[in-house]
Amino acid sequence: MELGEVLQIIEGKVISRDVDLKQEIQMGGGADLMSDVLAFAQEGMLLMTGLTNPQVVRTAEMAGVVAIIFVRSKLPPPETIALAEEKGIPLLASRHTMFETCGRLYKAGLPASSLFEGVLKQWYETFESKKSGA
Amino acid sequence: MQPANAKEITKLQELTYELKVEAAMTRNVATISPTATMAEFREVLRANRISGTPVVENGKMVGIVSIEDLIKALAAGELNAMVGEKMTSKPATLYADEPLMQAVSKFSQLRFGRFPVINRQGELIGMITQGDIMRAMLKRLEVDYREEEIHRYRASHIFEDILADDVALVFGYRVAARDFARAGEASSGLKKTLGRLGIHPQIIRRVAVATYEAEINVVVYTDGGEIVAEVRPDRIRIEVMDKGPGIPDIEQAMQPGFSTAPDWVRELGFGAGMGLPNIKSCADEMDLKSTVGVGTHLTIIIYCDGLQKTGSGS
Numbered sequence: 416m417e418l419g420e421v422l423q424i425i426e427g428k429v430i431s432r433d434v435d436l437k438q439e440i441q442m443g444g445g446a447d448l449m450s451d452v453l454a455f456a457q458e459g460m461l462l463m464t465g466l467t468n469p470q471v472v473r474t475a476e477m478a479g480v481v482a483i484i485f486v487r488s489k490l491p492p493p494e495t496i497a498l499a500e501e502k503g504i505p506l507l508a509s510r511h512t513m514f515e516t517c518g519r520l521y522k523a524g525l526p527a528s529s530l531f532e533g534v535l536k537q538w539y540e541t542f543e544s545k546k547s548g549a
Numbered sequence: 550m551q552p553a554n555a556k557e558i559t560k561l562q563e564l565t566y567e568l569k570v571e572a573a574m575t576r577n578v579a580t581i582s583p584t585a586t587m588a589e590f591r592e593v594l595r596a597n598r599i600s601g602t603p604v605v606e607n608g609k610m611v612g613i614v615s616i617e618d619l620i621k622a623l624a625a626g627e628l629n630a631m632v633g634e635k636m637t638s639k640p641a642t643l644y645a646d647e648p649l650m651q652a653v654s655k656f657s658q659l660r661f662g663r664f665p666v667i668n669r670q671g672e673l674i675g676m677i678t679q680g681d682i683m684r685a686m687l688k689r690l691e692v693d694y695r696e697e698e699i700h701r702y703r704a705s706h707i708f709e710d711i712l713a714d715d716v717a718l719v720f721g722y723r724v725a726a727r728d729f730a731r732a733g734e735a736s737s738g739l740k741k742t743l744g745r746l747g748i749h750p751q752i753i754r755r756v757a758v759a760t761y762e763a764e765i766n767v768v769v770y771t772d773g774g775e776i777v778a779e780v781r782p783d784r785i786r787i788e789v790m791d792k793g794p795g796i797p798d799i800e801q802a803m804q805p806g807f808s809t810a811p812d813w814v815r816e817l818g819f820g821a822g823m824g825l826p827n828i829k830s831c832a833d834e835m836d837l838k839s840t841v842g843v844g845t846h847l848t849i850i851i852y853c854d855g856l857q858k859t860g861s862g863s
Contacts, residue, residue, distance in 0.1 A: 448821050
């Protein structure tokens, strides 16, 4: 799915400069917890989040997130936009809630990042081994 | 993913914002006084092989006169008329300190062949044509391209170029305590460096995620520290060392969900007790040693041939 289509589906706005709307988005994920993003994001992922501080962009950079949507009409501070422009990560805004923004894209066929299950399983196993060891 | 030419267009757009009109314009422009005759203007055109020139009086630009004005004057038999009568006064101009983007849009809007360039005092300092813009951009692209090529070439061949039985590159980064605005700069620098070294993107991603989580920990919980990455052809070893306060119970700290983070950290999207488990899932080997009152020493090892490691890196 191209970023331009994403923009239409969420009825959103572009908030950073020089955004290439032809950019291909492979999957999506929503989180406000940056450690979750680091754990389940995959290269090529679109991130939906309600957080707007610059660390969201840093997290995106490290995790290979290719574009960020701020949900519920939240606008990021200038530092966040500046860092995103420097790193070439497009920023979009949606007036819908996290649930609806994700839901619209999922319904339109944008797949979910599949890593999440793998990570959950790993954590579960850690818990289990802790229990049996204790 | 993004096609190569789309990236190039963005790069060009970027350049038109980055470069100033000044950098592309031609200086030492031939000018003419408003009191000169059209016959004299014809000589200026012929001598300089140009098709138009700004009209300047006392250092200030008062108009522009072109070959079209000359043809009209010729047809009307007014070669002795003064340039000041035949020129276009108040011509469209560009400021020297405007971005080239401004010039590009003026050329496409007004469809003129050239624009006089003035400074903020209204003094003429040059002329710019579309050809000038093209030349300036190509020159800049070439310079940028060469620099990046040199970076990449030098970096990605380094392991082959160095003659030794054992090669290791060491990169050190300092991490300041509680400076949340800059948290992640060390990891970002390391990520870029590994890219230039030609390391596999999936390996880089695991290193970046693990280092970033560790860096956030140093910023949030400690009195500052450093990150040292040792890169060998077969593995990357990252050591994260801080100056305290240290972790009292490492086993507890390793549990997913265990956190001592204050509210301000949680508000920023961290501190949910996932940092160390995340690091563990990215690392092939992880070792955490800590002494309360002294500091914590985290070692992460990621093998460069172990692409199939599960967890957040794959």
